[in-house]
Amino acid sequence: xxxxxxxxxxxxxxxxxxxxxxxxxxxxxxxxxxxxxxxxxxxxxxxxxxxxxxxxxxxxxxxxxxxxxxxxxxxxxxxxxxxxxxxxxxxxxxxxxxxxxxxxxxxxxxxxxxxxxxxxxxxxxxxxxxxxxxxxxxxxxxxxxxxxxxxxxxxxxxxxxxxxxxxxxxxxxxxxxxxxxxxxxxxxxxxxxxxxxxxxxxxxxxxxxxxxxxxxxxxxxxxxxxxxxxxxxxxxxxxxxxxxxxxxxxxxxxxxxxxxxxxxxxxxxxxxxxxxxxxxx
Amino acid sequence: xxxxxxxxxxxxxxxxxxxxxxxxxxxxxxxxxxxxxxxxxxxxxxxxxxxxxxxxxxxxxxxxxxxxxxxxxxxxxxxxxxxxxxxxxxxxxxxxxxxxxxxxxxxxxxxxxxxxxxxxxxxxxxxxxxxxxxxxxxxxxxxxxxxxxxxxxxxxxxxxxxxxxxxxxxxxxxxxxxxxxxxxxxxxxxxxxxxxxxxxxxxxxxxxxxxxxxxxxxxxxxxxxxxxxxxxxxxxxxxxxxxxxxxxxxxxxxxxxxxxxxxxxxxxxxxxxxxxxxxxxxxxxxxxxxxxxxxxxxxxxxxxxxxxxxxxxxx
Numbered sequence: 060x061x062x063x064x065x066x067x068x069x070x071x072x073x074x075x076x077x078x079x080x081x082x083x084x085x086x087x088x089x090x091x092x093x094x095x096x097x098x099x100x101x102x103x104x105x106x107x108x109x110x111x112x113x114x115x116x117x118x119x120x121x122x123x124x125x126x127x128x129x130x131x132x133x134x135x136x137x138x139x140x141x142x143x144x145x146x147x148x149x150x151x152x153x154x155x156x157x158x159x160x161x162x163x164x165x166x167x168x169x170x171x172x173x174x175x176x177x178x179x180x181x182x183x184x185x186x187x188x189x190x191x192x193x194x195x196x197x198x199x200x201x202x203x204x205x206x207x208x209x210x211x212x213x214x215x216x217x218x219x220x221x222x223x224x225x226x227x228x229x230x231x232x233x234x235x236x237x238x239x240x241x242x243x244x245x246x247x248x249x250x251x252x253x254x255x256x257x258x259x260x261x262x263x264x265x266x267x268x269x270x271x272x273x274x275x276x277x278x279x280x281x282x283x284x285x286x287x288x289x290x291x292x293x294x295x296x297x298x299x300x301x302x303x304x305x306x307x308x309x310x311x312x313x314x315x316x317x318x319x320x321x322x323x324x325x326x327x328x329x330x331x332x333x334x335x336x337x338x339x340x
Numbered sequence: 341x342x343x344x345x346x347x348x349x350x351x352x353x354x355x356x357x358x359x360x361x362x363x364x365x366x367x368x369x370x371x372x373x374x375x376x377x378x379x380x381x382x383x384x385x386x387x388x389x390x391x392x393x394x395x396x397x398x399x400x401x402x403x404x405x406x407x408x409x410x411x412x413x414x415x416x417x418x419x420x421x422x423x424x425x426x427x428x429x430x431x432x433x434x435x436x437x438x439x440x441x442x443x444x445x446x447x448x449x450x451x452x453x454x455x456x457x458x459x460x461x462x463x464x465x466x467x468x469x470x471x472x473x474x475x476x477x478x479x480x481x482x483x484x485x486x487x488x489x490x491x492x493x494x495x496x497x498x499x500x501x502x503x504x505x506x507x508x509x510x511x512x513x514x515x516x517x518x519x520x521x522x523x524x525x526x527x528x529x530x531x532x533x534x535x536x537x538x539x540x541x542x543x544x545x546x547x548x549x550x551x552x553x554x555x556x557x558x559x560x561x562x563x564x565x566x567x568x569x570x571x572x573x574x575x576x577x578x579x580x581x582x583x584x585x586x587x588x589x590x591x592x593x594x595x596x597x598x599x600x601x602x603x604x605x606x607x608x609x610x611x612x613x614x615x616x617x618x619x620x621x622x623x624x625x626x627x628x629x630x631x632x633x634x635x636x637x638x639x640x641x642x643x644x645x646x647x648x649x650x651x652x653x654x655x
Contacts, residue, residue, distance in 0.1 A: 123409075174434075175433070175438040178429060180398075181430055181434050183402070184401070184403050184406065186406060188404060188406020188408075191391065193410070200410075215398040215402070215430070218393075222396070222403065
């Protein structure tokens with residue numbers, strides 16, 4: 060990977076992390092942990108992979124992204140703001156009455172959102188439908204679905220995996236954000252869907268395991284997905300709460316907002332990280 | 341009324357084939373029931389645009405949403421029990437909430453499923469579907485109306501639920517004056533003592549009952565309400581004001597369905613007695629469809645008896 064691009068992505072992702080914390084703090088609710096774990100991949104997808112136009116969000120020939128783990132909307136909103144879909148100031152309206160930034164993504168309200176999600180296990184099916192629509196119309200549209208690791212405990216997800224594999228939807232790439240935590244605790248302790256790569260392999264997927272915070276590995280995985288004749292599953296090992304020391308790998312930050320004091324610490328850490336990245340640029 | 345009897349699921353399959361001939365964006369989904377729902381007719385004519393999702397109704401509804409979000413004109417079919425029941429939450433969140441134009445055409449609704457019994461006799465689907473904001477709910481009475489509804493829905497910009505049956509039912513709308521419009525009731529017979537508001541396969545017995553009542557000196561108006569949501573308030577209010585008594589007839593639980601919709605409308609807009617005929621909050625059982633309709637009082641005789649009783653109680 061080009062080192063300048065890598066730096067640019069790291070800066071964008073750090074900015075997005077600040078957007079996540081700003082939004083969740085302003086809302087006094089939301090899901091920072093899983094947002095922070097998937098934001099690097101979302102940054103890479105919108106900045107380097109997807110064919111899209113922030114000035115024309117409904118462009119018919121755009122690639123699609125479905126955030127199946129819809130509760131991590133703060134990450135998607137922050138990335139869309141980075142890309143110019145709307146002003147970053149809007150992130151502070153997250154979850155406020157009248158805002159177009161709903162607690163979970165709503166395609167009819169927010170520019171850049173391709174599918175309404177939030178009820179787990181459903182977004183992946185819609186992504187399959189979008190990939191199928193592209194196949195039926197002989198378009199080269201690519202579809203990306205970002206799922207939680209806990210989310211795949213929903214049986215419907217496996218209906219969708221069967222479907223994707225049966226219909227050879229190689230224009231579909233599923234990212235599984237494998238941070239190992241769900242609301243009630245560790246996946247391995249709640250009702251484990253593991254081993255995840257083996258199961259997806261058995262369901263007919265081109266399966267890749269990466270470090271989801273390493274842009275070089277992220278790039279290689281999406282390059283690999285392009286050439287597969289099967290749907291691809293990228294199982295990305297991540298750290299829930301990544302980038303904010305006290306949130307990292309701590310289940311209590313799945314769905315709670317920082318108070319003013321915690322907010323100040325988080326922003327200080329992220330600002331320092333950003334300054335270091337920019338200093339090196 | 342002709343002597344012909346056709347199941348509305350057959351009319352649906354035929355209408356799909358007809359519509360798809362001049363519209364290449366129509367896509368049809370099923371969940372391993374194409375032979376029964378009659379989407380098999382479409383599959384035969386347009387195999388490239390038919391997607392079998394297997395026995396996975398929840399995924400089918402999600403796939404339908406994704407196709408619709410990409411501009412396809414989507415019809416998704418399975419039995420009412422699974423479309424409205426099993427997949428309810430997906431229909432609500434992935435189709436209803438984003439108001440995507442997926443046409444859910446559910447067959448084998450109601451008691452008239454017959455021998456398969458209670459597990460497959462969905463008498464709750466109208467209640468479930470009409471509770472979803474923005475969902476249009478259509479319950480056609482015969483072959484002519486089903487085909488008209490499907491034609492009207494191809495380019496309809498919103499989600500819709502169409503309730504179809506397994507049992508062959510009389511063709512009652514095969515006349516030149518028949519006109520279908522989503523949301524508009526159809527008056528089939530005028531009358532002054534009472535109005536029978538019927539929907540779906542109960543429209544034919546309602547007409548038959550009105551004839552019997554006429555012979556016995558009771559003048560019954562008969563209105564076919566094919567669209568349960570949005571409900572045609574104008575035609576109901578007029579009937580309430582002019583005949584002073586409403587009797588609703590549906591092959592569905594009397595709780596939450598068509599009769600409830602009429603009652604809700606009347607209690608707010610034109611308070612009046614509404615007597616409901618339907619499945620009386622009970623599960624069905626196995627048996628031939630025609631016999632079951634009799635067992636649960638879904639026939640002309642029970643409509644006659646109920647109307648006579650209600651008219652005699654009229655102030």
